[in-house]
Amino acid sequence: MESVIFEERQNQVHRKGKQPFDLACNKDSLAGAVSQRACVFCGSRVVLYPIADALHLVHGPIGCAAYTWDIRGALSSGPELHRLSFSTDLQERDVIFGGEKKLYRALKELIERHHPKAAFVYSTCIVGLIGDDLEGVCKKAGKKTGIPVLPVQSEGFKGNKRAGYHAACQAMFRLVGTGDTTGISKKSLNILGDFNLAGEIWIIRDYFKRMGIEVVANITGDGRVGDLQRAHGAALNVVQCSGATMDLALMMEEVYGIPHVRVSYFGVEDMAESLYTVARFFDDPKVMERTRKLVRDELAGLYPRLQEFRRALTGKKAAIYVGGAFKAFSLVKAFRLLGMEVVLVGSQTGTPQDYQELHDITDEGTIIVDDSNPLELSSFLKEKDVDIFVGGVKERPIAYKLGVGFCDHNHERKEALEGFVGMLNFAQEVYNTVMSPVWQFVPRKAGVRGQWSVASNQ
């Protein structure tokens, strides 16, 4: 069992028990390890991508644009320009002679044709190396076309996704403060760190509307450039998702004095607490009353139905491996609400504080892991004999090969998992996969020793 963990990684895996908690994290991945992490560019791209009326141009060889073409189910209620793939498709001669002229021509052509409200230009590894002056070209193109053209310094090798989130926040911050804030209510906020997967931000916006609070900007799900430009007129930043948009909230706090609160829209407890946190901030009895009513109304229909799922799922075991650790807190609580036990929890990019909190809320014996890999994950899943694994695209087939249920809590979720209704969707999804009749055919589960039934070609 221990043999699947690199010696250098021993301190990035912890089993909750008697020994003191001291998990190493925030480390560069070991060269040669099959890490599930991605790069800076990936981080920037996933954060900015949902801004639907902006142009997103990838300055680099074709791969970076091809792999990020419409891969995130971030829904837009209007423009769809963000779902196209634009690339300068750098060739060998560009790498030798530089890609600045090409970039300028590409920007000019695209802006003239599509009239976007702003343009984001993503730097990739190669651009960082050949030293194209992204800032300069963007400035020139902005001047020529009259729209904000924003460089995103997202060279892949500069770190992991967290560095990419930071670069994205810096690019967005250049838009903030450039719009007219006239008419924005004193009871207003920006939603940060929600990407409108499966239409989730629409659910959350509706809640705030029912509380009597104006939403100024969605950052970034179903996002608009104009809203970002006037986001500094909001009274509060409500931040979900640990890494992605916190930097922007901090910058806005420093420069515009806008306070922020951290929230999570996953699970009943966290969803309700998030709304109350916002209500308390505005310190208005009417808002608080409306919030109480909202939570009451939503829960009334929800609890009886959740109880049904709970009866079926009690005692089942869950494993969680997600990008950012913050999401894992809510998942642990949500599984508890369903009567389930979380036996493994980990993330690609958690911080020491994140892991301490995870340690505090999990049960004895739970495995806590940072920057894991398929071999480790599969051995933990088997050891703990889990019924469901929650993760992203690269984790799904590992679960299925082992004959374990799976729920995508990442870009490929098809049902809204946020909000009160999201908890019900989540319960339904967990139930469907855990109780699927397919598992009776899995050799391991059926008590038959799983054997390759197909001879290899040797």
Place this chain on the structure above:
Amino acid sequence: MLLRHTPKEVKERTALTINPAKTCQPIGAMYAALGIHGCLPHSHGSQGCYAYHRSTLTRHYKEPVMAATSSFTEGASVFGGQANLLQAINNIFSVYEPEVIAVHTTCLSETIGDDIPQIIAKARDEGKIPPGRHVIHANTPSYVGSHVTGFANMVKGMVDYLAKSNGHKENRVNLIPGYVEPCDMEEIKRLAGELGVPHIMFPDTSNVLNAPQTGRYHMFPPGGVTVEELALAGSSVGTVALGRMASGPAARALDTKCKVPCEILDLPIGLKATDAFIDTLRQIAGVTVPDSINIERGRLVDVITDMHQYFFGRKVALAGDPDQLISLTQFLVDLDMWPIHIVTGTPGKKFETRIKEITKDVPHPVNVRATGDMFLLHQWLKSEPVDLLMGNTYLKYIARDEDIPLVRFGFPILDRVGHSYFPTVGYRGGLRLLEKILDAILDRQDRDAPEESFELVM
């Protein structure tokens, strides 16, 4: 209308690729390397590259995809990636214990100028490569060629590093299958088996990326060509390479290195190309074609005969990879269909010449472009609509906007299953293609037929 941004008028673009019909070299190299038994592909670059390749391959195959990375950081990008690769090789052999590590480069390591053979030699000198284990490599800069080139380069790498001549020829043919699906590789082997031709196939991803559910997770699935077989390939009587672009370089390298003569053929998709493949195998091995294959061929011809009234004059637009498109275009022409718009993103003027030659008798102007993209294809379609689209999943945007039926064919297919289980090569594969084409055309005819001419028998 997701693609409402596409204008009808075509303007030459020199700086910009929109909605690419290709991706970058490393993913092809990774796919090829997975066709070696017990091989761990290794991406010598930053973490994002391999994360994207693994995700894309996982979305296409719905299988776990294992690979490692050198995890470049800023330091490695300045001082070179030698330390990272040496450490990676050491870590990989000590924990994952593969038979082979197949290193491919990225735009980053290529531009820095890392000398991979020198680093591999150093690893060997320092004892980091255990006896009997191998490290091979291919240069796959992302700013040259496409995923097809990357595949070709890695297959050539297998020859360069592992093929050996033992001084005499043995009665056996090498089969290089091209950048095709695992089931296509299986089908090509089956056909060779029917003919009674002893063979070695490389690469061979069958039983790697279409492996059965067993309840167990295998880091190295049972399929793939073994190192021993690759060595023996140098002593075969001949090589049949399928697909000029994907398989040609390896076949020629084997001829040069071990004096194994080669025949480079089109991918055996459709009647004529499969005929050529069978005939070539027959001649090299000195065998007669068995009845079983004649029956398969006869069935394909029979179905074409039965349904030929539905094929005549149907206009088709195609996007994909050169080797596939050449054979498919020939097949469509043989069916009396009119392939009139054909794009690949992969550079190469020979492709355009070849397609023009194949379509010279089509009674309609034909548009063909290498280094094209799906935006261009869409523009062509707006001027001259078609009855059918064939290509990868990304064509679904055009299919929806223009209301044209789509037959999914090629790489990647992210939204359907079947492509990794049901071959499109050989006579049986031809039958499957026919079924898909007819289903698409006739379903559409049923959908659109006025009540009075809605027909039961077709």
